[in-house]
Amino acid sequence: MTDFLVILLSTILVNNFVLVQFLGLCPFMGVSNKLETAIGMGGATTFVLTLASICSYLVHTWILVPLQLEFLRTISFILVIAVVVQFAKMFIEKTSPLLYRVLGVFLPLITTNCAVLGVALQNTTKAHTFFESSVYGFGAALGFSLVLILFSAMRERLAVADVPAPFKGAAIGMITAGLMSLAFMGFSGLV
Amino acid sequence: MLEFLSQHALPAALVALGGLALVFGAVLGFAAVRFKVEGDPIVEQLDALLPQTQCGQCGYPGCRPYAQAIANGDAINKCPPGGQTTINAIAGLLDVEAPELDAEHGEEQAVQKVALIREAECIGCTKCIQACPVDAILGAAKQMHTVIADECTGCDLCVEPCPVDCIDMVARETTLKDWQWELPSPNGNLIATDRVQGAAA
Numbered sequence: 001m002t003d004f005l006v007i008l009l010s011t012i013l014v015n016n017f018v019l020v021q022f023l024g025l026c027p028f029m030g031v032s033n034k035l036e037t038a039i040g041m042g043g044a045t046t047f048v049l050t051l052a053s054i055c056s057y058l059v060h061t062w063i064l065v066p067l068q069l070e071f072l073r074t075i076s077f078i079l080v081i082a083v084v085v086q087f088a089k090m091f092i093e094k095t096s097p098l099l100y101r102v103l104g105v106f107l108p109l110i111t112t113n114c115a116v117l118g119v120a121l122q123n124t125t126k127a128h129t130f131f132e133s134s135v136y137g138f139g140a141a142l143g144f145s146l147v148l149i150l151f152s153a154m155r156e157r158l159a160v161a162d163v164p165a166p167f168k169g170a171a172i173g174m175i176t177a178g179l180m181s182l183a184f185m186g187f188s189g190l191v
Numbered sequence: 192m193l194e195f196l197s198q199h200a201l202p203a204a205l206v207a208l209g210g211l212a213l214v215f216g217a218v219l220g221f222a223a224v225r226f227k228v229e230g231d232p233i234v235e236q237l238d239a240l241l242p243q244t245q246c247g248q249c250g251y252p253g254c255r256p257y258a259q260a261i262a263n264g265d266a267i268n269k270c271p272p273g274g275q276t277t278i279n280a281i282a283g284l285l286d287v288e289a290p291e292l293d294a295e296h297g298e299e300q301a302v303q304k305v306a307l308i309r310e311a312e313c314i315g316c317t318k319c320i321q322a323c324p325v326d327a328i329l330g331a332a333k334q335m336h337t338v339i340a341d342e343c344t345g346c347d348l349c350v351e352p353c354p355v356d357c358i359d360m361v362a363r364e365t366t367l368k369d370w371q372w373e374l375p376s377p378n379g380n381l382i383a384t385d386r387v388q389g390a391a392a
């Protein structure tokens with residue numbers, strides 16, 4: 001039980017995928033302009049990342065390892081992620097139209113989120129078990145959502161702040177992200 | 192078979208990836224059939240809440256186009272025939288705050304209206320027939336027209352085009368089928384304390 005808590009804490013704060021490992025930066029910069037879209041993206045990513053890390057673990061353990069095809073893991077994980085995203089999109093569209101309206105636009109975007117692939121690949125390099133893999137994926141997604149929501153809250157304020165002209169828009173966003181990353185370095189050594 | 196594959200990497204890779212792609216393709220194909228969505232279900236639900244007067248006061252040709260527009264993010268307070276009740280119901284469905292009715296599109300009518308053609312004055316021009324969104328007006332060119340009261344939604348659209356102004360909007364008559372008790376007026380003396388306070392003041 002403590003192992004899982006340690007993994008959760010480590011993925012959310014210490015080894016945060018966005019601010020410490022610098023994965024998934026495109027949605028981090030891209031959909032953080034509004035708090036609502038950031039929450040939608042966070043929810044969709046949490047759903048897909050957890051599912052994708054479980055599926056990639058299964059594919060890796062039951063297909064690639066027995067056939068000694070570990071070198072194929074990148075391409076097969078990309079396949080798995082694309083299918084999981086597409087399947088999740090269809091499933092949500094059918095079962096919960098309201099949720100689909102909130103998440104809909106962001107679901108296809110997750111296919112290209114490198115954090116999803118990063119989690120799957122790190123699960124294999126760190127030789128995680130099944131439960132560790134799913135907790136690792138879930139924690140990574142929580143960490144991603146956390147910083148995305150924090151960052152978008154800051155950007156909403158920056159939009160009305162008196163920023164010097166050369167720093168307006170994406171530039172001040174990058175600087176803010178850098179400062180957040182510095183702040184998250186404070187968590188290193190926690191676990 | 193498995194032995195052969197584990198010794199030869201190239202065919203093993205082909206079989207593994209091909210098999211994976213095949214299985215995933217089958218899963219997606221199954222999902223596409225199983226989870227097929229016909230139309231936009233949210234539009235259906237919205238359309239069911241709208242009053243189906245097809246009056247066009249919202250600025251759209253009918254209730255369904257307006258439902259579509261709401262699904263695409265239009266304001267939900269443009270339906271005068273539905274009034275506040277409809278706005279509240281839509282707000283409940285979409286989980287948003289219920290706004291007041293937008294006065295720009297018309298006011299909510301206290302009594303339900305129905306169109307009535309003064310038949311002696313009708314010249315049979317068919318203009319009101321073309322204007323009626325629910326085909327509630329009966330008649331032909333140079334023949335007298337009349338309104339099928341049961342079909343009329345009271346949308347007002349036939350009044351404007353009539354060249355001789357022979358169409359009136361009258362209050363719908365109460366029949367035995369739709370008669371109901373009047374609601375008590377909110378400022379009446381409903382309970383004993385009302386009366387005591389009224390007397391004291």
